[in-house]
Amino acid sequence: MASTATRPIVPPADLESFQAHLNRSTRILALLGAGLSASSGLPTFRGAGGLWRTHDAVQLATPSAFSRDPGLVWQFYSYRRHMALQAKPNPAHYALAELAKRKEGFMTLSQNVDGLSPRAGHPASTLKLLHGSLFDVKCSDFFCSYSETANYTDPIVPALQIPTDESDPTTTSALQARELDISDSNVLLPELAIRDLPRCPNCKKGLLRPGVVWFGEMLPTAVLNDIDRWITESNTIDLIIVIGTSARVYPAAGYVDLARSKGARVAVVNVDRDDEPASGMYQGDWFFEGDAAQIVPEILKSVIGEITEMPDAAEER
Numbered sequence: 001m002a003s004t005a006t007r008p009i010v011p012p013a014d015l016e017s018f019q020a021h022l023n024r025s026t027r028i029l030a031l032l033g034a035g036l037s038a039s040s041g042l043p044t045f046r047g048a049g050g051l052w053r054t055h056d057a058v059q060l061a062t063p064s065a066f067s068r069d070p071g072l073v074w075q076f077y078s079y080r081r082h083m084a085l086q087a088k089p090n091p092a093h094y095a096l097a098e099l100a101k102r103k104e105g106f107m108t109l110s111q112n113v114d115g116l117s118p119r120a121g122h123p124a125s126t127l128k129l130l131h132g133s134l135f136d137v138k139c140s141d142f143f144c145s146y147s148e149t150a151n152y153t154d155p156i157v158p159a160l161q162i163p164t165d166e167s168d169p170t171t172t173s174a175l176q177a178r179e180l181d182i183s184d185s186n187v188l189l190p191e192l193a194i195r196d197l198p199r200c201p202n203c204k205k206g207l208l209r210p211g212v213v214w215f216g217e218m219l220p221t222a223v224l225n226d227i228d229r230w231i232t233e234s235n236t237i238d239l240i241i242v243i244g245t246s247a248r249v250y251p252a253a254g255y256v257d258l259a260r261s262k263g264a265r266v267a268v269v270n271v272d273r274d275d276e277p278a279s280g281m282y283q284g285d286w287f288f289e290g291d292a293a294q295i296v297p298e299i300l301k302s303v304i305g306e307i308t309e310m311p312d313a314a315e316e317r
């Protein structure tokens with residue numbers, strides 16, 4: 001009997017047909033979601049990781065949640081910034097960055113705000129962040145246009161320091177274990193005064209807010225325009241690779257159908273066989289079931305070779 005270590009992750013027939021198509025493809029899209037970063041230790045939104053201390057993560061990602069309780073929303077985002085900074089890009093982030101360097105007609109649309117693709121060296125010109133970034137901040141006042149990119153200060157203000165268990169010498173791992181334990185709602189969050197939250201240095205009036213796209217908000221116009229330009233440059237798209245996303249949130253999920261309408265074959269990489277794109281799977285598509293961190297480098301190998309070096313741009317900061 002073959003051991004698990006030698007068993008191929010992807011069935012050879014699928015791999016062969018996918019790689020033949022990948023090799024001859026000149027216009028390729030990738031749509032990325034939270035599952036890409038799951039094996040870097042960051043929880044996804046829907047499913048087991050989608051709760052943060054009894055709060056539904058999706059319910060906290062709205063402008064009304066921020067107006068109602070900016071302290072709670074900032075604590076959630078401060079925690080996410082902290083966890084994202086602790087996490088490291090995984091082999092799938094590096095594999096996609098390498099594909100972007102080797103295939104000219106490759107464009108990546110990411111719903112992730114965790115900064116791991118940029119840290120893996122994914123060229124910015126071919127990486128469109130549909131939902132913004134945890135490390136961008138902007139003024140929440142409608143009349144002020146202040147914004148900052150690449151703000152990695154953690155915590156962003158002292159009041160947003162994540163409480164740690166001082167009595168435990170292994171603070172980091174203890175903190176992570178405790179914060180990631182979704183059943184642990186016993187650790188009381190401090191009530192924060194508005195004056196302790198990050199304030200806009202420009203208008204001095206508005207609170208700063210995370211530069212992510214919340215439910216009910218428009219996606220960034222410049223990003224959408226860049227994508228439209230790429231899509232309309234040609235009548236065809238050869239392939240769309242849909243990685244680690246439940247593909248339920250529009251307009252991001254709509255790019256699968258758009259690519260298909262231009263002839264693209266669809267390849268899905270997901271741990272959950274039921275998480276197909278809303279329009280389903282067609283003949284000639286591929287479903288690679290399993291962890292993106294293992295599967296993505298494997299299926300892209302015919303173009304990118306083996307991923308060996310893994311520099312993390314965050315360590316050079």
Ligand code: APR
Pocket residue numbers: 032033034035036038039044045046047058111112131243244245246247248249269270271272275290291292293
């Ligand atoms: N490898 C591959 N896929 C995985 C892995 C993994 N290791 N772990 C989980 N997945 C899959 C899940 O099966 C699921 O299909 O990743 C997907 C994660 O789905 P969501 O949690 O819905 O995340 P995403 O699709 O990125 O959500 C889209 O919704 O809440 C908003 O703005 C947020 O950008 C986010 C958007």
